[in-house]
Amino acid sequence: MRVLRDPFNRPVTSLRISLTHRCNFRCFFCHMEGEQDCRRELSTTEIEKIVMVASSLGMRKVKLTGGEPLLREDITEIVRRITPHVDEVSMTSNGFYLEEYAEKLYEAGLKRVNVSLHSLNQQIFEKITGVNAVEKVKKGIKAAVKSGLKPVKINMVVLKGLNDKDIPRMIEFSKNCGAILQLIEFQPIQYGAPYWKKFYYDLSLVEEELKENSKDVLVRELQRRRQYYLRNGGIVEIVKPMHNSSFCMNCTRLRVTADGKLKPCLMRNDNLVDVKPILESHDLKELEKAFEEAVSRREPYWKG
Numbered sequence: 146m147r148v149l150r151d152p153f154n155r156p157v158t159s160l161r162i163s164l165t166h167r168c169n170f171r172c173f174f175c176h177m178e179g180e181q182d183c184r185r186e187l188s189t190t191e192i193e194k195i196v197m198v199a200s201s202l203g204m205r206k207v208k209l210t211g212g213e214p215l216l217r218e219d220i221t222e223i224v225r226r227i228t229p230h231v232d233e234v235s236m237t238s239n240g241f242y243l244e245e246y247a248e249k250l251y252e253a254g255l256k257r258v259n260v261s262l263h264s265l266n267q268q269i270f271e272k273i274t275g276v277n278a279v280e281k282v283k284k285g286i287k288a289a290v291k292s293g294l295k296p297v298k299i300n301m302v303v304l305k306g307l308n309d310k311d312i313p314r315m316i317e318f319s320k321n322c323g324a325i326l327q328l329i330e331f332q333p334i335q336y337g338a339p340y341w342k343k344f345y346y347d348l349s350l351v352e353e354e355l356k357e358n359s360k361d362v363l364v365r366e367l368q369r370r371r372q373y374y375l376r377n378g379g380i381v382e383i384v385k386p387m388h389n390s391s392f393c394m395n396c397t398r399l400r401v402t403a404d405g406k407l408k409p410c411l412m413r414n415d416n417l418v419d420v421k422p423i424l425e426s427h428d429l430k431e432l433e434k435a436f437e438e439a440v441s442r443r444e445p446y447w448k449g
């Protein structure tokens with residue numbers, strides 16, 4: 146099968162599609178997938194076209210994101226329409242509507258889900274997200290596990306002085322739910338911004354501790370992420386992109402913004418390829434060329 150490679154010889158095998166810029170949470174640190182204000186949203190048919198062409202070029206894994214993807218009224222239809230074209234459709238969600246949607250999404254073809262939960266403490270949760278919803282999100286996670294979505298991953302962005310002390314409880318909670326805990330390094334929207342310096346938490350020490358308490362460590366192909374299989378039965382994955390050239394060298398992703406632009410890197414907006422006009426013209430060959438152009442613009446953000 147044809148797989149596109151960028152100028153750094155990195156194969157591009159996955160697509161991360163933002164379905165909307167809208168969100169019902171107001172996480173103060175949110176990078177919004179590196180997107181600038183997007184007012185338009187792609188239709189189900191446009192999303193299907195994008196996935197069909199991406200798949201024919203070797204992008205066989207699709208992750209749906211946002212904003213909050215579950216705010217799209219056609220979300221199950223989107224999953225149902227794109228599933229036949231690829232090997233795997235997954236989603237990242239804030240979990241608020243997951244209790245209601247988990248089973249429907251699984252039936253539509255969704256394979257797995259990441260749910261953001263940055264703290265189990267309601268006060269801290271609310272400080273971070275601006276909403277009182279920790280119990281609702283916990284129910285969403287449990288419903289996702291029950292529905293058959295696998296693995297369910299809990300995304301926790303670790304923020305110094307806010308939720309860093311919650312890590313042990315989060316490990317325990319994830320293990321008890323049958324979920325994998327993903328500890329994510331706080332990435333700046335603007336590098337060096339004062340609020341980033343204030344909350345940035347270096348995960349190196351946590352990783353040392355995890356190593357000591359693990360019976361096994363697996364290195365994932367995607368971005369060389371490490372997964373720690375703890376002796377107590379928990380599983381913790383570390384996502385640590387900052388200043389990490391190995392993370393970038395092993396990045397297989399192309400992104401699609403909510404308003405229909407191909408986006409080669411989370412951290413940049415000066416190299417987008419707008420495919421919305423092509424989608425309106427129904428020319429799939431042109432769409433293929435746009436993908437090739439976007440891949441040719443890919444460049445590791447952090448270099449060795």
Ligand code: SAM
Pocket residue numbers: 168174175176177178210211212213214237238239240259260261300301302329330331332333334
């Ligand atoms: N609303 C959905 C959710 O909560 O998963 C999807 C969009 S959200 C932007 C996707 C993931 O990016 C979430 O797990 C979120 O916590 C994470 N994220 C957002 N801003 C971040 C930042 N500045 N650094 C690291 N991760 C971030």
